[in-house]
Amino acid sequence: MSTTEYLVCDFCYRHCRLKDGGIGFCGVRERSGDTIFTHNYGGLVSSAIDPVEKKPLYHFLPGTNTLSIAMFGCNLTCTFCQNYAISQRAWEEGAQRTYYTAREVVQLAVDNRCPSISFTYSEPLVWQDYMVEVATFAKREGLKTIMVTNGTFSEESLIRISPYIDAFNIDIKGDEAFYRNYCGGSGHPVWNAIEHIAPSRAHLEITTMIMEGVHTREMISSIGRHLYSAGVQVWHLSRYFPRYQEQKRETSEHYLKEVVQEAQESMVPFIYPGNSSLDQNTYCPYCRTLLVRRSWVSLESIIDHSNCPVCGRHIYGTWS
Numbered sequence: 001m002s003t004t005e006y007l008v009c010d011f012c013y014r015h016c017r018l019k020d021g022g023i024g025f026c027g028v029r030e031r032s033g034d035t036i037f038t039h040n041y042g043g044l045v046s047s048a049i050d051p052v053e054k055k056p057l058y059h060f061l062p063g064t065n066t067l068s069i070a071m072f073g074c075n076l077t078c079t080f081c082q083n084y085a086i087s088q089r090a091w092e093e094g095a096q097r098t099y100y101t102a103r104e105v106v107q108l109a110v111d112n113r114c115p116s117i118s119f120t121y122s123e124p125l126v127w128q129d130y131m132v133e134v135a136t137f138a139k140r141e142g143l144k145t146i147m148v149t150n151g152t153f154s155e156e157s158l159i160r161i162s163p164y165i166d167a168f169n170i171d172i173k174g175d176e177a178f179y180r181n182y183c184g185g186s187g188h189p190v191w192n193a194i195e196h197i198a199p200s201r202a203h204l205e206i207t208t209m210i211m212e213g214v215h216t217r218e219m220i221s222s223i224g225r226h227l228y229s230a231g232v233q234v235w236h237l238s239r240y241f242p243r244y245q246e247q248k249r250e251t252s253e254h255y256l257k258e259v260v261q262e263a264q265e266s267m268v269p270f271i272y273p274g275n276s277s278l279d280q281n282t283y284c285p286y287c288r289t290l291l292v293r294r295s296w297v298s299l300e301s302i303i304d305h306s307n308c309p310v311c312g313r314h315i316y317g318t319w320s
């Protein structure tokens with residue numbers, strides 16, 4: 001029997017062409033004969049019950065917990081990766097795994113009264129077959145699903161995954177030069193995904209991690225304009241702490257505040273500073289009424305049924 005010389009993995013924008021026995025860029029997808037399979041299917045390298053705000057999602061079921069899970073792997077090589085030990089190929093051998101079937105993951109969420117399951121910590125795109133299987137069972141139990149992703153979908157994976165995910169948090173890491181210099185990748189597929197998801201039924205929030213002096217006000221202004229024109233409603237600007245190969249000094253609160261002020265010029269309605277003590281409350285963008293009060297330790301929601309209680313305007317989000 002002859003085997004096709006190359007098979008193409010369509011899980012992400014790289015479209016790796018695999019010879020028999022070949023392994024993709026991510027180190028997770030491997031070809032054997034006529035199939036491409038996912039290494040260590042169902043082997044979780046991390047699981048936890050987190051407040052949904054930690055994803056971060058501020059406008060999706062606020063104040064609830066989410067069962068967060070990850071298999072190993074990623075398709076980018078960010079030098080500042082906050083979770084490199086469960087995402088970068090060099091650490092794959094040493095990763096400790098606990099195997100769960102998709103049904104067992106869903107049961108875990110039910111047993112722990114989590115109304116949602118989050119695919120997070122590493123890059124779910126490279127283990128999307130497992131994610132979709134878990135999400136299928138989650139839907140049957142009435143649970144919501146959350147994907148926290150670098151957004152480098154292929155066209156095929158965007159179509160495949162979208163029906164199974166209720167809420168996305170997508171990183172936009174910087175401009176194209178930043179993706180090239182710090183991530184070993186490209187921002188083009190990320191913008192493509194944002195433009196596809198923003199007008200869809202799914203909930204969407206965006207995160208950008210801010211490195212002082214690298215993410216300039218000009219870069220943030222340009223990203224903000226692009227997000228606004230795509231129809232994005234919620235943007236988190238998160239303070240950087242040194243990690244992995246990038247030992248630059250941590251971003252100061254002062255710098256983050258400056259960048260947040262710049263971002264607010266973009267007209268994206270809801271902008272939040274992350275990993276900081278700056279104001280993280282939600283205000284009505286029309287009349288400035290306080291809608292959700294947040295601190296490190298507590299959350300108080302004043303909003304009722306998706307409308308501002310004072311001016312009555314619709315507020316983006318899934319509030320209950």
Ligand code: SF4
Pocket residue numbers: 009010011012013014015016023024025026027028029075125126
């Ligand atoms: S998931 Fe992406 S990086 Fe991994 S093999 Fe498939 S196309 Fe390549």
